[in-house]
Amino acid sequence: MELTSRQQDTVQVIQTALKKMDDKYAAANAVVATAVKGAAASAVTKALDTLTIANPEKLLT
Secondary structure, eight states, X not given: OOOOHHHHHHHHHXXXXXXXXXXXXXXXXXXXXXHHHSTTHHXXXXXXXXXXXXXXXXXXX
C-alpha cells in the first residue's frame, strides 16, 4: 500500500522530530521506519489518517 504525499510528509515530520531527540528515542524512530516499510503499512496508514498535523510540509523546511 502506497502512502499519500501528505502521509509521507507526516512520517517525515515524526522521524525528523525523533532524530532531534535524545538517542534513547532512536528505537522509536526505527519502529516508525519499520512499520511504514513492513507488513503493518495499512495499519500505519490508518493511524496516519487520524493524525492532524497542520501543513506538515511547512515543518520540513
